[in-house]
Amino acid sequence: MTELAISPPLAKPDTVRQRSPLYFAWRRFTANKGAVGAGIVLLIIVLMAIFAPVITTTGPNEQAFLTNSLNFPSAAHWFGVDDLGRDFFTRIVYGARVSLGIGFTAAIVSLLIGLPLGALAGYMGGKFDWVVMRIIELFSVVPPLLAALLLATVTHGGVWAIVLIASIFGWKDVCLLVRAQVKSFREKEFIMAAQALGASPWHIVWRHLIPNSVSPIIVGFVLAIPLAMMLEASLSFLGIGVQPPTPSWGQMINVGMNFMFYYWHMAVFPTAALAITILAASLLGDGLRDAFDPTLKGR
Amino acid sequence: MTGFIVRRVLSMLVTFIVVSIVIFLMMHSIPGGPFDGYEMPLPDNIKAKLMATLGLDKPLWEQYLRYMWGVVRLDFGVPYQSPGETVMGLIAHAWLPSLTLGGLGILIGAPLGILLGMAAALRRNSWVDYLASAVATLGLTIPVFIISTGLILVFAVWLHWTPASGWGEPKRWILPIMAYAAVPLATYARYARSTMLDVLNKPFVSVLRAKGLSERKIIFQHVLRNAAIPMVTIFPAMFVGIATGSIFVEAMFRVPGLGAYFVSSIDKRDYPLEMALMLLISAMYSLSYLVADILYAVLNPRIRVGGGGR
Amino acid sequence: MTTPALELRQITKRFADFVAVDRVDLVVPKNSVVALVGESGSGKTTTGLLALRLLGATAGQVLLNGEDITSLSQKQLKPYRRQMQVVFQDSYASLDPMMTLGEIIAEPLGIHGMGGRGERQDQARNWLEKVGLDGSYANRYPHELSGGQRQRVSVARALILGAQVLVADEPTSALDVSVKAQIVNLLQSLQTNMGLSMLFISHDLSVVRSLADEVVVMLRGRVVERAPTDRIFANAQHPYTKALLDAVPTINPKARRRRTFLSREEIALRTPRFRPEELDAPPLIDTADPQLVALAGSHFVEAIVAERAIP
Numbered sequence: 033m034t035e036l037a038i039s040p041p042l043a044k045p046d047t048v049r050q051r052s053p054l055y056f057a058w059r060r061f062t063a064n065k066g067a068v069g070a071g072i073v074l075l076i077i078v079l080m081a082i083f084a085p086v087i088t089t090t091g092p093n094e095q096a097f098l099t100n101s102l103n104f105p106s107a108a109h110w111f112g113v114d115d116l117g118r119d120f121f122t123r124i125v126y127g128a129r130v131s132l133g134i135g136f137t138a139a140i141v142s143l144l145i146g147l148p149l150g151a152l153a154g155y156m157g158g159k160f161d162w163v164v165m166r167i168i169e170l171f172s173v174v175p176p177l178l179a180a181l182l183l184a185t186v187t188h189g190g191v192w193a194i195v196l197i198a199s200i201f202g203w204k205d206v207c208l209l210v211r212a213q214v215k216s217f218r219e220k221e222f223i224m225a226a227q228a229l230g231a232s233p234w235h236i237v238w239r240h241l242i243p244n245s246v247s248p249i250i251v252g253f254v255l256a257i258p259l260a261m262m263l264e265a266s267l268s269f270l271g272i273g274v275q276p277p278t279p280s281w282g283q284m285i286n287v288g289m290n291f292m293f294y295y296w297h298m299a300v301f302p303t304a305a306l307a308i309t310i311l312a313a314s315l316l317g318d319g320l321r322d323a324f325d326p327t328l329k330g331r
Numbered sequence: 332m333t334g335f336i337v338r339r340v341l342s343m344l345v346t347f348i349v350v351s352i353v354i355f356l357m358m359h360s361i362p363g364g365p366f367d368g369y370e371m372p373l374p375d376n377i378k379a380k381l382m383a384t385l386g387l388d389k390p391l392w393e394q395y396l397r398y399m400w401g402v403v404r405l406d407f408g409v410p411y412q413s414p415g416e417t418v419m420g421l422i423a424h425a426w427l428p429s430l431t432l433g434g435l436g437i438l439i440g441a442p443l444g445i446l447l448g449m450a451a452a453l454r455r456n457s458w459v460d461y462l463a464s465a466v467a468t469l470g471l472t473i474p475v476f477i478i479s480t481g482l483i484l485v486f487a488v489w490l491h492w493t494p495a496s497g498w499g500e501p502k503r504w505i506l507p508i509m510a511y512a513a514v515p516l517a518t519y520a521r522y523a524r525s526t527m528l529d530v531l532n533k534p535f536v537s538v539l540r541a542k543g544l545s546e547r548k549i550i551f552q553h554v555l556r557n558a559a560i561p562m563v564t565i566f567p568a569m570f571v572g573i574a575t576g577s578i579f580v581e582a583m584f585r586v587p588g589l590g591a592y593f594v595s596s597i598d599k600r601d602y603p604l605e606m607a608l609m610l611l612i613s614a615m616y617s618l619s620y621l622v623a624d625i626l627y628a629v630l631n632p633r634i635r636v637g638g639g640g641r
Numbered sequence: 642m643t644t645p646a647l648e649l650r651q652i653t654k655r656f657a658d659f660v661a662v663d664r665v666d667l668v669v670p671k672n673s674v675v676a677l678v679g680e681s682g683s684g685k686t687t688t689g690l691l692a693l694r695l696l697g698a699t700a701g702q703v704l705l706n707g708e709d710i711t712s713l714s715q716k717q718l719k720p721y722r723r724q725m726q727v728v729f730q731d732s733y734a735s736l737d738p739m740m741t742l743g744e745i746i747a748e749p750l751g752i753h754g755m756g757g758r759g760e761r762q763d764q765a766r767n768w769l770e771k772v773g774l775d776g777s778y779a780n781r782y783p784h785e786l787s788g789g790q791r792q793r794v795s796v797a798r799a800l801i802l803g804a805q806v807l808v809a810d811e812p813t814s815a816l817d818v819s820v821k822a823q824i825v826n827l828l829q830s831l832q833t834n835m836g837l838s839m840l841f842i843s844h845d846l847s848v849v850r851s852l853a854d855e856v857v858v859m860l861r862g863r864v865v866e867r868a869p870t871d872r873i874f875a876n877a878q879h880p881y882t883k884a885l886l887d888a889v890p891t892i893n894p895k896a897r898r899r900r901t902f903l904s905r906e907e908i909a910l911r912t913p914r915f916r917p918e919e920l921d922a923p924p925l926i927d928t929a930d931p932q933l934v935a936l937a938g939s940h941f942v943e944a945i946v947a948e949r950a951i952p
Contacts, residue, residue, distance in 0.1 A: 052782055053738050170346055173617045174354075177578065178593060178609060182354065185597050186361050221735040225798070227715075228693055229749045230722035239748075243739045262474045266579070269476055270594065285480065289583070292480070293488055303480050307473050314472040 067319020470517025
């Protein structure tokens, strides 16, 4: 028999560069110009929201321009003035704070609920999984908007109520994504090897399953944001979301509808703001999903 | 197969009951009753009598059971806001506008979407493909009330081509139908494109080409059949979602449909109508999922024939 | 007789109405390699999992270095895990794609709380070299390696805790022929140097020949023949074993060998225990079924075949 053949060292072992699987996902993502563009747009909007006081001159609720009410966009007022004499640009920017803030927070809460449930359901299977799936089924059958409407009325609207409601309808997508990922990994040999090593279930979930679930976590989070924003906008549009005078794009669209036929700026700007933000977030989410799992259909 | 259906129906029933309890509790936890509106403040004793006639003074669980007993016999009671008819009657005539507009919306949007998606798949990376992807993304991400606003602005206000709202003559239907058609069009464009691409890349298509079969025959006789399955299975749920009317579309175009009534029923604490609408729509969704699963099992020959043969 | 490293007594595994492993007896003496062979579906992998206590047995016992670990909970098993480890067939799925090789190999030490971070890293590098890979590989990820290299990593991970018993489940089956030899050599050298006891599961008899001291043949959940390696290759008694041996391709196309091609029906005819109509039915647990009978010395074969055997 031949001697033990030691495999030669790889061409040039560079101890510096680590090409983890995430690196390749990043490369795929940056190759997708649309998604990168969307990400940049979203980033700009987020920054605008954060630095709102810096880029605006007055507060969002200051009715400082009553004599100029309903003015069209001009050099002094980039987006015009609304019906109560407030600078519309300021309102829109502060509205970004509210709408985006709700979107992000709801997405985080959805993640906090959906991730552990999905991971445990996927790993443990059996009764626990069955129960979780039944609960998800419950949430799938009830039309989300109608139920949200009911809930919002019960709680009288308001920012935190909306965050809660949006999370209630957002967690199931994250949960399903994580569960599917965990299930696909559960039978893999490296999990069995870890069990053979004597690792506790907690160790396996924490050190093996969750790091390998980075993809559904990130994708689920990013895609939950536009869903939450849409729900908030819908509820605010109907009057039971964010209450005036706090600016919210949905609410502003509702008001703008009344003035739409002549004072077009009242409707166009909040509509455009909402549409662009949701579009950017959705494209970003889709791009991320494609980057993490290039085997998905359609490409 | 029958076992499968039976189990699903049973689980649907359980879900239904749980949902009904939850909704019932939520409804009744909204403070205020049907007679607390400010338009006609009623003296307390009259209010109490009215509540008693409607059985609203009984304990909640009793109200729930009485209500569900009625539901079983398809008696949903009488709507508070329109006591001259039954809830069922009101829903029946309120549903007509929603069903017409929504139904037409999906019946027009879906085939268009499929055609668009097919064209995109067949002409990959051309302007058609680009257009289809753009349309699909826009249709799915932009909320429907924004689409409606946009439609009104463009077609009614700026171009003056169509009336902006109302329900009556068919020409008032154009914009709402377009608004309804957006989501099915976008969804099917996306699905059609991706499933067709999937199938076109499969080895058996290459074999068919090698055999000399014309491209048209390949598409219509083989590819479509394979691509159809996922598209058929998403139809039931989508239909339910759209044919029950959208609150926004109805609000914006002033259509007196289910959506509009739903909002007013919450506003006016019209419990019977509210419950009935929620229950009916949930039941329809549940049913649509079941239909989709059955359709899938029937259409997918792997499941249909696979069974016990070896 | 000294305590065997690993022993399975009458081990049985039943899934609903299907018996995957039917009263199997297996002994792996210290410092030796026992090969468990059979075709797919024979139950050999399941047996391996039962030995590792990654599956719970329906009946029977698992003894590790003489101690009965059959009914211990996973928590109680933890200390025993240090004595017995595993290498799987699928080298890619065996390694966590998100961990570096160094982390993968050092993980067992972390799980058992052995050594500080620095020591663990050093040990990991050490082992990388012991299995024939350059120490600098510690920062690499599994996807950067070839199948054979990944298997080496799996071996390192398995042995770092100082395990004396190794269950190798088809470790070479997914590898190219030339790489197979490398891994077999590696295992052989490690076994000799460290005195490992190995349960080597495979369907590849050519690999088994160079590595194993004893061969155990399984068919549909039961052991049908057991003998030292040279005896099996020289004088296999069971028709199934003969068919397995004859199926191994040789490099010389000119060698006209009389090969035994056994169709399923022929197996049925020559193996009286199976009637043709039973071929598709799952085997039943029949307590009256005779056990293996000694033919000569340490060569065991199913009793019915033994009657007609030529020693």
